[in-house]
Amino acid sequence: MFVLGLLFGLGGPSAWAGNPVLVVDAASGAILHQDRADQRWYPASLAKLMTLYLVFEALDDGRLKLDSPLPVSQQAAAQPAVRLGLRAGASITVAEAIAALATVSSNDVAVVLAEALAGTEARFAVRMTARAAALGMTDTAYRNASGLPDAAQVTTARDQAILARRLLQDFPRHYPLFATRSARYRGRTLQNHNGLLGRYPGTDGLKTGFTCAAGYNIVASAVRADRRLIAVVLGANSRAGRDAQVSRLLDTGFAAPRAAADAPALAMLEQRPEGLLLAAQGVVGRSGCERGRAVQAAVVWPIESWGVLLGIYAERSQAQRAVRHARAQLGGALRAGRPLLLERDMEHGTSWKALLIGYRHDNVGAVCLRLRARGLECVAQAPVVLNLPGYARR
Missing domain, CATH: 3.30.70.1070 (Sporulation related repeat)
Incomplete structure (x- = not known):
């Protein structure tokens, strides 16, 4: 698109070639840059963004309360790392669970929340997928609440940007949780895995994720003045590379003229290209790590x-x-x-x-x-x- 070439100058899309990336104006939904945004990819712990979306819904409609204790099942306690180390038969409050999920991405906590809302993690995953479809995330399917490897659990950069935008719009009261750089849990300090917090100016969320097949993923949002951008990077080769890549996306997005974000010539987040040939080729992921x-x-x-x-x-x-x-x-x-x-x-x-x-x-x-x-x-x-x-x- 010619307008994109004017905005991004000589660097162009090739600066991010090789893995799915996208940056979007949060207010208008205008896409400022995209490359392979509809390529299906493994979400890793980005799946927990949908887990939190459903938890926020339950808080707002009264099905959950922040001080309510949630039981820890054997299934939850048996989850592999990263985890909080919960023991079967113990309990954790909703507030503690949310903080642990948002900061250290605890897999055991994800299952506790899933079971509290749906009885089993499998039924919760069905709800996650249904909610994704209702939000317009048509290339996303969930199989668990944590993002642990499952060949059928897939998403796209576009779908993750849609989810991030809806978290901002639908839950302004809860969204500041994603900016929490550390939290206390029963004498322990939990440090947020999002390395952009406190390093990239204006960053206030959302989530990182990693598995060997997915590579290093991130959905990030940052604000300058009264303008907010959302950036997604999937499949980076390293933590440092992921952070550098998303920082470049945000830098270039903020450098674009504000009027360009509203230009009719720009693609909008919800407007999918015809064919989606990349998605039809199946999931692409990393290997060998x-x-x-x-x-x-x-x-x-x-x-x-x-x-x-x-x-x-x-x-x-x-x-x-x-x-x-x-x-x-x-x-x-x-x-x-x-x-x-x-x-x-x-x-x-x-x-x-x-x-x-x-x-x-x-x-x-x-x-x-x-x-x-x-x-x-x-x-x-x-x-x-x-x-x-x-x-x-x-």
Whole structure:
């Protein structure tokens, strides 16, 4: 579009080529720049923006109250990192849960909220997808409340901008929560994962996300004078690269003349191009950011068996101990699981996944029942999960 070329000068769209990006004027909905905005992508923890949208709705219509205690189920407590470390049978208030979700993106808290509103996380995911469709997010589907890997859980940069804009419009009373740089939870300080807060002038939200398949995602909003922009970056290669990319988008958007944001020649957020050929090609994601290393025997992908996730640890030695300890609690055929450690990039540094693989669909449940009975974490992993793009190096 010629008008876009005038606004963005010599740099043009190629400055952000390679991964989906978009920047939009929040008031008018005019798109100031986009590249692959309709390419389906894995949301990672950006899924929690929709979880919070439904929580804010429940607060406003009285179904939830900030001081209400919410029970922590076994399913919630068993969620992998990043998590708050909630124990099954404990409770957390709605206010504490919202603060933890917005700052440190806790997966266990996401499940607590989902179960409080819908009974099960699966039913909550159906509600998330239905709400997305009602908001005009026609290329988004949710399968869980946290954004943990699921091949069918997808979104686009355009859809995430639509959701961010609706959070601003529909919940002005709750939106300032996204600007919280730290929160206290029972003696602990929770630091917000959004590195733009306090660094990029005017930034006051919204959310970051990372999985190996998704790469580094962010939806950000910033204000200068009385003008607000929303920027989305999906699939950046690093935290620093993501922050630099979204900063460039915001800089260029704010540099554009205000009149340009209202120009009829500019595309609007809700106006989708015909065909959507990129979306028709399927989901594109990153791969290769996890490097699989077996503790004993070599593991070859694709993995055809079921596995169990025992936890995610800061050090390899911790993951090794977790595997040894878990196997010591198992007897007979259940002890035949093969150890697997995966070194993995996370939002705040490297971590190690500890798994046992080699189980069948009809005995993996018994493994988790045995381990949970002994106070150990255990999350069953189907082959489709173990073989997700980026879950481990091929």
